[in-house]
Each structure stands twice: as structure tokens, then as C-alpha cells.
Amino acid sequence: MAIIKNGVNGTVSGKAGSxxxxxxxxxxxxxxxxxxxxxxxxxxxxxxxxRFKIVRSHISMLNPIIKIGxxxxxxxxxxxxxxxxxxxxxxxxxxxxGFVVDWKKFMVAKGSPNPITSYTMDFDQENGVLQVTxxxxxxxxxxxxxxxxxxxxxxxSAGDNGVEYPLLTNDSKNSLIAGKQDIAIPExxxxxxxxxxxFFVESYGGGNTDSLHLGKINV
Numbered sequence: 001m002a003i004i005k006n007g008v009n010g011t012v013s014g015k016a017g018s019x020x021x022x023x024x025x026x027x028x029x030x031x032x033x034x035x036x037x038x039x040x041x042x043x044x045x046x047x048x049x050x051r052f053k054i055v056r057s058h059i060s061m062l063n064p065i066i067k068i069g070x071x072x073x074x075x076x077x078x079x080x081x082x083x084x085x086x087x088x089x090x091x092x093x094x095x096x097x098g099f100v101v102d103w104k105k106f107m108v109a110k111g112s113p114n115p116i117t118s119y120t121m122d123f124d125q126e127n128g129v130l131q132v133t134x135x136x137x138x139x140x141x142x143x144x145x146x147x148x149x150x151x152x153x154x155x156x157s158a159g160d161n162g163v164e165y166p167l168l169t170n171d172s173k174n175s176l177i178a179g180k181q182d183i184a185i186p187e188x189x190x191x192x193x194x195x196x197x198x199f200f201v202e203s204y205g206g207g208n209t210d211s212l213h214l215g216k217i218n219v
Contacts, residue, residue, distance in 0.1 A: 051099050055087050058101065058158065061166060062108055065154055069109025069199060072207055086110060101158070108154055109199040109211040115140040115176065116212055121196065123217055128187060130155075130217065132198060133180040141176060146209060149200035150174070151181040154211070156195045163192040176200050185219050193218050 059066060059080060066083045074082025091106040092099045119134040132153060141147050150173035157163040170183040181198070199211040 051088060051092055052084075054092065054099055054101065055084055058106070058156075059083050059087065062154075062156060064167070065108050065152075065169070068152070068201060069107075069111075069208060069211060073110035082110070083107070103158070103195045103216075104213045106195075106213065107211050108156075108197050109152070109201075109208055111199070111208040111210055112144040112146065113140055114199060114210045114212040115144075115146060116198070119198075119214060121214055121217065123185075123219065125219070128185045128219075129182050130185055130196075131180060131182050132196075132214065134198075135179070136176060144207075144209075146200055146202075146207075147175065147177045148203060149176050149207075149209065150203055151176065151178070152199050152201050152208075153181055153183045154197040154199075155183065155185070155217075156197070157192050158195055159193060163190070164188060165192070168194070188219055191218055 067079050070079035070082040093102045115136040116134045117137050123130045153170045155168040157166045174181050196214040197211045199209050201208040
């Protein structure tokens with residue numbers, strides 16, 4: 001913004017549009033604003049942006065789960081920021097000139113060690129129910145007092161393919177020591193592939209375990 005001092009006959013200073021008024025000892029001058037050259041991003045910057053965009057697309061979709069699974073791990077920072085930072089550093093693999101997500105290393109929750117030592121997944125296609133059963137490490141369960149933690153199954157369709165239900169979780173929740181958890185899967189008009197994760201959450205808020213990637217299922 002240009003300013004006129006001492007009325008219409010006074011001096012002018014400041015910027016107006018594409019010009020700038022300059023007051024010197026010898027008088028008042030008008031100069032064109034310098035042109036700012038737009039720098040093209042470097043290859044490293046482009047690569048960093050690509051990595052960030054890939055992880056952000058998944059974290060944004062999983063945000064309702066991330067808010068639970070990273071709440072304690074990220075405090076006092078946002079759970080979203082904690083999940084972005086962790087997965088940017090740990091869950092990307094370079095493939096050709098780009099990056100892909102390593103879903104085995106991708107974490108939807110961070111906390112104490114996940115105590116599951118072995119598991120099975122059985123999908124009842126007729127009734128649309130996935131049942132997961134597991135065995136757990138008794139030492140870890142006692143050390144971190146997770147026996148009453150609620151199980152949290154997460155099914156995430158990572159492909160951008162117009163799936164009707166890209167994110168599913170279980171409504172009723174069994175405890176860790178129950179050793180099993182069901183999740184209802186709505187009928188799909190087209191086949192969908194889900195990445196399956198499980199973690200355990202303290203019933204009344206507070207702590208949780210790491211998530212564990214159980215594999216993929218097609219429904």
C-alpha cells in the first residue's frame with residue numbers, strides 16, 4: 001500500500017500494484033517491483049513430496065483409528081503427526097523411481113509390544129464374518145498388564161478402487177485373553193482386498209499395544 005504524506009502535493013512512499021515509490025535525498029522515484037524467479041523443485045524435494053503424499057493419503061483415511069492407536073505414543077503431539085512421522089521413516093520401500101507402502105511394517109497403532117505369538121484367520125463368506133483367533137505371550141501380557149485390553153480389528157482397503165467400505169472395525173470387542181475376535185463384513189458389489197491389523201486398547205482409555213499386520217483377505 002502506498003502512503004501520501006502532506007496531502008495530494010506531498011511525497012508518496014510504499015507499494016502500489018506493480019510499482020514501488022522510493023523517497024531519496026534527491027527526490028521521489030517510482031520503480032518497478034523486481035520479478036521473483038520461481039525455482040523448480042530439486043529431485044530430492046520432489047521425492048520427499050512424493051513420500052509425504054503417499055503416507056498422508058493413508059493416514060488421512062485411517063485417522064479415526066490413528067486417533068486411538070497413537071494417542072499415548074504421540075502425546076503431547078497430535079496422533080496424526082506421530083503416525084505420519086513413524087510410517088514415513090519405517091513403512092516405505094523404494095520401487096523403481098518411486099515408493100510403495102510395506103504393509104507389514106505400516107503401523108496403525110504404537111504402544112507396548114503386541115503380545116500375539118500365533119494366529120489364524122477364517123472368513124465365513126456365506127455369513128460375511130471374519131474370525132481371528134490367537135495365542136499370546138503370557139510374559140508380555142503380565143509385564144504390560146494387557147489381559148483385559150479390548151481387541152481392535154482393522155480392515156483397510158488400501159487401493160484407490162472405489163470400494164464401498166474402505167475401512168472396517170469390529171463393533172463388539174473381546175479381551176486379549178479371550179483369544180478370538182469376529183468382525184462382520186458387509187456384502188460388496190465388487191471384490192475388495194483388505195489389509196488386516198489387530199491391536200489391543202485399554203478399556204477405559206490410556207494405553208494400547210502396537211498393531212500387528214495379519215495379512216490380506218479378498219472379499
